[in-house]
Amino acid sequence: xxxxxxxxxxxxxxxxxxxxxxxxxxxxxxxxxxxxxxxxxxxxxxxxxxxxxxxxxxxxxxxxxxxxxxxxxxxxxxxxxxxxxxxxxxxxxxxxxxxxxxxxxxxxxxxxxxxxxxxxxxxxxxxxxxxxxxxxxxxxxxxxxxxxxxxxxxxxxxxxxxxxxxxxxxxxxxxxxxxxxxxxxxxxxxxxxxxxxxxxxxxxxxxxxxxxxxxxxxxxxxxxxxxxxxxxxxxxxxxxxxxxxxxxxxxxxxxxxxxxxxxxxxxxxxxxxxxxxxxxxxxxxxxxxxxxxxxxxxxxxxxxxxxxxxxxxxxxxxxxxxxxxxxxxxxxxxxxxxxxxxxxxxxxxxxxxxxxxxxxxxxxxxxxxxxxxxxxxxxxxxxxxxxxxxxxxxxxxxxxxxxxxxxxxxxxxxxxxxxxxxxxxxxxxxxxxxxxxxxxxxxxxxxxxxxxxxxxxxxxxxxxxxxxxxxxxxxxxxxxxxxxxxxxxxxxxxxxxxxxxxxxxxxxxxxxxxxxxxxxxxxxxxxxxxxxxxxxxxxxxxxxxxxxxxxxxxxxxxxxxxxxxxxxxxxxxxxxxxxxxxxxxxxxxxxxxxxxxxxxxxxxxxxxxxxxxxxxxxxxxxxxxxxxxxxxxxxxxxxxxxx
DNA sequence: GTAGGGTTAG
Numbered sequence: 293x294x295x296x297x298x299x300x301x302x303x304x305x306x307x308x309x310x311x312x313x314x315x316x317x318x319x320x321x322x323x324x325x326x327x328x329x330x331x332x333x334x335x336x337x338x339x340x341x342x343x344x345x346x347x348x349x350x351x352x353x354x355x356x357x358x359x360x361x362x363x364x365x366x367x368x369x370x371x372x373x374x375x376x377x378x379x380x381x382x383x384x385x386x387x388x389x390x391x392x393x394x395x396x397x398x399x400x401x402x403x404x405x406x407x408x409x410x411x412x413x414x415x416x417x418x419x420x421x422x423x424x425x426x427x428x429x430x431x432x433x434x435x436x437x438x439x440x441x442x443x444x445x446x447x448x449x450x451x452x453x454x455x456x457x458x459x460x461x462x463x464x465x466x467x468x469x470x471x472x473x474x475x476x477x478x479x480x481x482x483x484x485x486x487x488x489x490x491x492x493x494x495x496x497x498x499x500x501x502x503x504x505x506x507x508x509x510x511x512x513x514x515x516x517x518x519x520x521x522x523x524x525x526x527x528x529x530x531x532x533x534x535x536x537x538x539x540x541x542x543x544x545x546x547x548x549x550x551x552x553x554x555x556x557x558x559x560x561x562x563x564x565x566x567x568x569x570x571x572x573x574x575x576x577x578x579x580x581x582x583x584x585x586x587x588x589x590x591x592x593x594x595x596x597x598x599x600x601x602x603x604x605x606x607x608x609x610x611x612x613x614x615x616x617x618x619x620x621x622x623x624x625x626x627x628x629x630x631x632x633x634x635x636x637x638x639x640x641x642x643x644x645x646x647x648x649x650x651x652x653x654x655x656x657x658x659x660x661x662x663x664x665x666x667x668x669x670x671x672x673x674x675x676x677x678x679x680x681x682x683x684x685x686x687x688x689x690x691x692x693x694x695x696x697x698x699x700x701x702x703x704x705x706x707x708x709x710x711x712x713x714x715x716x717x718x719x720x721x722x723x724x725x726x727x728x729x730x731x732x733x734x735x736x737x738x739x740x741x742x743x744x745x746x747x748x749x750x751x752x753x754x755x756x757x758x759x760x761x762x763x764x765x766x767x768x769x770x771x772x773x774x775x776x777x778x779x780x781x782x783x784x785x786x787x788x789x790x791x792x793x794x795x796x797x798x799x800x801x802x803x804x805x806x807x808x809x810x811x812x813x814x815x816x817x818x819x820x821x822x823x824x825x826x827x828x829x830x831x832x833x834x835x836x837x838x839x840x841x842x843x844x845x846x847x848x849x850x851x852x853x854x855x856x857x858x859x860x861x862x863x864x865x866x867x868x869x870x871x872x873x874x875x876x877x878x879x880x881x882x883x884x885x886x887x888x889x890x891x892x893x894x895x896x897x898x899x900x901x902x903x904x905x906x907x908x909x910x911x912x913x914x915x916x917x918x919x920x921x922x923x924x925x926x927x928x929x930x931x932x933x934x935x
Numbered sequence: 936g937t938a939g940g941g942t943t944a945g
Contacts, residue, residue: 355936386937420938451939479940516941563943594944
């Protein structure tokens with residue numbers, strides 16, 4: 293430790309020197325410091341102005357400016373300065389090489405290599421830069437070649453190789469190099485542990501972390517690896533393993549010590565652990581930790597609020613929202629989307645309007661909320677207001693409005709949004725899926741087919757579902773099944789949604805045997821548990837075909853109580869095949885399930901009447917009157933306020 | 936002024 297008086301003396305010395313301000317060299321030194329400070333704090337344009345106005349520059353001045361361009365990935369500008377500058381030193385060359393090497397693509401890497409070969413003097417940084425450039429481009433053989441032939445390696449060279457191997461999936465070479473390296477620092481251990489995590493070797497990563505931490509000392513940098521591991525366990529749902537690790541990390545925060553740099557839990561550690569619990573749906577454990585936390589940050593609060601939002605109990609979310617010191621955009625959005633999720637659009641809207649600074653995501657959240665709650669008018673009105681207020685939309689906004697068009701089966705609107713998509717966003721796969729779904733559901737199969745065909749292979753199952761569903765629900769059963777077969781050939785795993793469409797296609801095409809076969813393969817080949825919708829479709833298929841007994845057996849075998857769709861299918865099949873007895877069973881079940889509906893009564897009445905069973909028909913009519921059932925007005929999709 | 940590693944939300 294340097295005695296305090298010397299520090300004072302020395303600082304006095306410097307200020308005296310500064311006050312004199314006579315030396316030009318010192319002036320340039322100060323200006324260079326200023327220039328690099330501007331660049332590091334992101335004030336590039338000010339830096340550029342300063343550079344242009346500087347009367348005197350030395351190599352460091354030029355290098356700073358080059359590093360600014362390299363950081364902004366403006367490689368051409370960087371090269372221009374490099375070519376212009378009067379005296380290049382090794383750092384100038386290294387900067388240029390790093391600019392080329394951090395770009396992906398062999399053209400840049402080649403140019404980096406040219407410079408590397410041309411430069412008058414290489415140092416270890418030059419070699420390391422090239423090695424990491426090759427590693428980033430997946431060219432580990434060349435990286436290895438350089439590594440082996442370099443005159444003098446340091447710990448950075450080893451770390452770069454290890455990360456390179458991991459990034460290219462070569463866990464065993466990474467491990468071999470890590471074991472072989474003559475000395476390690478905390479970056480080596482972090483690189484090793486994080487590489488193992490990236491390659492899915494979580495337990496191995498924990499073992500390594502504990503081994504090297506215990507052996508070489510728990511450097512404070514290692515907390516980052518611990519945090520990575522806790523988060524990774526959380527992703528895999530292994531919340532107990534995450535907690536075990538968490539408990540092993542010392543914590544001083546309870547006593548709120550003034551921290552030096554020591555190995556202990558930090559705010560990210562706590563947040564990650566809380567997040568594990570939230571992901572696992574264990575809100576109580578999450579809250580317990582949250583309450584123990586001394587230094588909560590915005591992420592801690594938001595994670596907890598989101599936890600409550602996800603399990604839908606909003607009251608506690610609101611309490612936390614009100615208690616948190618500085619709610620940010622995300623906190624507001626959580627409240628908006630939370631209220632929307634529980635169907636309370638009024639409160640969602642209230643929070644949306646109260647937000648101090650609305651931005652794109654808040655608009656999107658609110659519009660998506662309206663869409664999810666089928667308040668299509670609300671969604672469209674808000675979208676129109678968004679345009680009127682000059683807010684920019686993005687693909688999420690348009691995706692929601694496409695979903696609105698789908699919900700309304702409004703092809704005109706959907707086509708307008710399609711135009712907007714083409715005009716204003718770079719369409720990604722999810723928005724193309726939204727378009728396919730919209731066109732499919734609205735019956736514009738040609739349009740949806742065009743977009744589907746344009747998708748790059750392998751196409752996602754969502755895209756397949758959209759196209760199969762479109763064909764299946766618009767009477768093109770065989771085409772739908774053809775799509776399903778080619779999807780299977782491409783080894784795309786179907787989902788339960790795929791099978792709803794497939795089974796419905798079989799029903800509409802009258803393919804009973806195929807229906808059964810697909811239903812069975814759903815479980816045996818793909819391990820998908822049939823839902824009630826699948827049973828309903830198969831019951832419909834079998835019953836329509838006149839196999840009413842088989843249909844009833846199928847219903848009895850279901851693990852669910854039959855719903856109105858199922859009894860509805862049975863009832864209409866009974867009408868088709870004139871089975872009055874079973875029709876009565878189905879109709880009575882429907883009357884119980886939908887006491888206010890007249891449909892079952894009317895159908896049964898007609899069947900009795902057609903069969904000449906007038907007594908029974910009259911009885912149905914009486915029953916209908918006794919239960920005060922009226923014939924319903926035709927249901928209209930058009931909002932009553934328009935009529 | 937240059938090379939390697941590491942965190943948490945949506």
